[in-house]
Amino acid sequence: RKEVEQDPGPFNVPEGATVAFNCTYSNSASQSFFWYRQDCRKEPKLLMSVYSSGNEDGRFTAQLNRASQYISLLIRDSKLSDSATYLCVVRTPFNKFYFGSGTKLNVKP
């Protein structure tokens, strides 16, 4: 079983739409959670960390459910520039990071 699982998509949405991505992780001892964004053939970059109480950064909202081992990312008012692959990342004890395979988002005009 993979450490982190995501729906690969693609999610094709119009500009202005709200879209949600989900991610599950298998290691109950996981300590930190992140969403990274990766543009085509580029390195991943941090979008936001995910805190236990949930957190928001502009149009982006992240939620964590430790009991269900589930992380979500909500994007409101999608922009063309949001088109990318979104990677769910989990840090386990001893600072090992595990990446999901990514969810591809295409925002159309």
Place this chain on the structure above:
Amino acid sequence: NAGVTQTPKFRVLKTGQSMTLLCAQDMNHEYMYWYRQDPGMGLRLIHYSVGEGTTAKGEVPDGYNVSRLKKQNFLLGLESAAPSQTSVYFCASTHPVGRDNSYNEQFFGPGTRLTVL
């Protein structure tokens, strides 16, 4: 402040050749990582280091060796390249932050695109 740099950016090898990929960071980070990314597979951890002189295996270490002789550098070696090692290789670094290391973002290099024929 260059962040994380990787050398080379591109390389083509023949089966059986050897090479070393260099990762350098100027952020004084303790932890460094090597990943490979294949289509549809996400990033998979090859080896990592939690400090100068230390290394450990990740998910897919076979066929690779690493060394961390200096804190700022992390080298990934392929002793005898195979076509299955064709991939994009990313290096990353991070540093413990917070009481339980909760907030340690990884910073990535731009990647090395390796093709093994």
